Every structure is written in structure tokens, then in C-alpha cells.
Amino acid sequence: MTGRIVVAATPIGNADDASARLRDTLASADVIAAEDTRRLRDLARRLGVELSAEIIAVHDHNEGDRAPGLVERARAGAQVLVVSDAGMPTVSDPGFRVVEAAVAGGVDVTVLPGPSAVLTALALSGLPTDRFCFEGFVPRKAGERSRALAALAAEPRTLVFFEAPHRLEATLDDMARELGAQRQAAVCRELTKTYEEVHRAPLADLATWARETTPRGEIVIVVGGRAAEAPSVESLVAEALARIASGERAKDAVADLAQAGGVPRRDLYAAVLQARDQARDQAHQSDEPADG
Secondary structure, three states, rough: OOEEEEEOOOOOHHHOOHHHHHHHHHHHHEEEEEEHHHHHHHHHHHHHOOOOOEEOOOOOOOOOHHHHHHHHHHOOOOEEEOOOOOOOOOOOOOHHHHHHHHHOOOOOOEEEEOOHHHHHHHHHOOOOOOOOOEEEEEOOHHHHHHHHHOOOOOOEEEEEEEEOHHHHHHHHHHHHHHOOOOOOEEEEEEOOOOOOOEEEEEHHHHHHHHHHHHOOOOOOEOOOOOOOOOOOOHHHHHHHHHHOOOOHHHHHHHHHHHHHHHHOOHHHHHHHHHHHHHHHHHHHHOOOOOOO
């Protein structure tokens, strides 16, 4: 009978966030692939769960080597549970190579959803959540970090990053320089834990705060995306004239563009009429015969 790979989210701070499914699966799994076996045993102790599974250390340095064996154990009928130190495996944590090998080998994979530092910080940030992207840890070296952030300067989606506390000040300084000093952001620290903190401010102010306070603990940075630039009145007038020339009623074109551009309809309509009159006058003058 074929078993399966079970990818399970674990608490990111508060052990009470562990689901009943996680507790049951920890107790019933045949094999547990853990990023840190000591942390796994500590979690089980805090949850009051007795482990009977074979426990295997699977981390960034050995996951590629151990993934095929875990998949074969599942193929042979074992329930293989994959957990990281905190949050969802595969998201800046081990687990992806195991899932990749299982999918390639036709072995069933399922997920026990649960705590996520990315989503928790995003919800707390006060920044737009309808569209976002997760960038993980930025590069450690200053030059590489600056280049990576510069490449994201025009990104309109909310950005989510992980960062170590001893690099927070330098990262926020680089973010302020490459993304904009007044770009709104939030630094979320020790999520779901006793000393949870969220600081919301422009990037330049957050960099100053980090320099003065030296925050500790696990940190998530959430940065607002680049705001769309409002179209100029000139570009709206040009588009309106093009639409009118193609047969659209002037009032309809102006009403649509005024709403989309966030400008008063009356002002845009007056500008369109003025531009149209100027174009007619110029065309009339060009048709007049030259003197002499």
C-alpha cells in the first residue's frame, strides 16, 4: 500500500497555534523528516505528543541526498511527515526537494495548513494584501543586496522579506535608498510570541528606529509596492482626442478617462475642447496660401 508525504506547518511562536491534525499526525507518522530534531522533540513535548516515528534530520545541506529515500519510504507504505523549525516547510525552509521528488515519482503529497510568518506579517502590516510577492531573505553582501532591491523598485505588489536582526539596519537603509525613503513599510518582530511588535512607518524612519533600538528575534519586513503614477492631463487629452477621432462621443470618452485618471470631468472636457480647437486653427492656418 502506497503511503504519502505530509508537509505540515508548525507554530511560528505560540504552541497553542498547533492544529489538532498536526498533533495527530505527529503521533501517528511512521517517519518524521525534521529540520532540527531537537526542536521537533521540544515541540512534541510542549504539545504533549508522544513520538513513535523514526526521526530523520533533513535540512538545507542534506535534503537533496535524503529526498529520494524519503519518497521510497512513502512508496512502500509509510506516512512521512515533513516539518521545519517553524511555519510552512518549503517556504524559505527545507521541504521543497522532498515534494519535488515525490511529485516526480508519482507519490501522493498532502499539506497540513497552519501558521505562516509571511501571511501573519502581511495581515498585520496595514499594507495592501490583494496582490503581494514573497522575496525571502535579501542577499547578505551589500552590493548584491542593493542590486536585488533596485530590481524590485518598480514592483507594484506588496513585498514581503525575511531578515536576521543583525542585518536589519543595513537592509532597511538599502531599502530606503533603492525603493524610496518615504515608501511605507512595516517591521514585524517575534510574531505570535510574548513580545510581538509591529512598527509601521516610511522606510527611512524604520531604518532610524532599527539603528537606535537594535531589535532582536525573528523579523519579517513588509514593504508597500510602488504606487501607480497618475496620468498627466496632457496624456488624457491626447487619448481622448484619439478616441473621438475613431468615432467615440466626446462626452463618453472624457467621462471614462476622467474617472480612470482621477481628474474632474469638467476640467478634462474643457481641456479637450481647447486642444481640439487649437488643432483646427493650426490646420486652417496651414491650408491658407502664403503671401506673395
